[in-house]
Amino acid sequence: MADGILRRQIQLAAANLSEAIDGADGFQNTHQSQHCESAKFSIEQVVFILEKIHIMWESVLPRSIYRRSMFHVLGPVFSRITKDMLLIDDMAAEETLQLQGLIHLALENLSSLFLSLVENDDDEKFLDHHTWVQLDESIPSLKKFRKLAELLDMSLKSITAAWESGELANCGFTSSEMRNFIKAIFADSPLRKECLGWIVATPA
Incomplete structure (x- = not known):
């Protein structure tokens, strides 16, 4: 894939992902059913877009370029969602559980994408501690995103x-x-x- 085409695809993916996150309206008031559904739909849209480019890029790009391109797209996604959640100025107890659930929803549904980005010699791939360490090093905002899920329950x-x-x-x-x-x-x-x-x- 020519550099110019890939660059445009990355820009398009970033724009689509930003629009999907915008739909969550800052992840505010997720203890209310309507806001909760909007936030969940936003996360599902993010997952859908990421999985789509995962399938498309992995099949045509050299591995090193595929990984670098995905890291470039993923970093701002986790950074933006984390930032939006941290900007909420008042959280009911139920909200913390809902936000934690949304983070887990994203992480669980992106497991195949995550596994495609790590070096793993085992035939049976799974997200173990070593895998997360690799991912955290490559995508620092993912480490913060994952930690936020823990903080919401601490x-x-x-x-x-x-x-x-x-x-x-x-x-x-x-x-x-x-x-x-x-x-x-x-x-x-x-x-x-x-x-x-x-x-x-x-x-x-």
């Missing part, structure tokens, strides 16, 4: 400990993002104030 103390250990900064989270995330999920309390203070005092 206690305030666990989140703070993960920040203090450097684990969250290593995944790409900023101090500002974590402070906003904690304020969005946890009600005001002495413990929340204390944890926010720890995050401010422990810069990445």
Whole structure:
């Protein structure tokens, strides 16, 4: 495939993916059925577009170019979804579960695409720890996206400990993002104030 054609296909894919994510309206209010359905449809559209180009590109591109092209497309997708979710300024408990479910939906439905991007000598391919390490190194925003799913189900103390250990900064989270995330999920309390203070005092 000529460079110019591939470049245009990457641009078209990026535009289509951005439009699909726009349909989620920032993943706001997913505890309401209408918003939840819109967000789910958005993720399904993203998966559909990615699987379509996966099938098309893998069959015609040299492996190195295929991988590089897919990384180029995937990075902004996970970055954008993560950013939108982190911008939500108030999350009900049900919302955190819905958002976590949407992340898992994307990851599970993209498993065949992920496996096509890693070096694996085994006949039986599956997404094990080694596979995720390879993917995280190639697509840093995927690491952050996956970690967000965990954060949505973690206690305030666990989140703070993960920040203090450097684990969250290593995944790409900023101090500002974590402070906003904690304020969005946890009600005001002495413990929340204390944890926010720890995050401010422990810069990445």
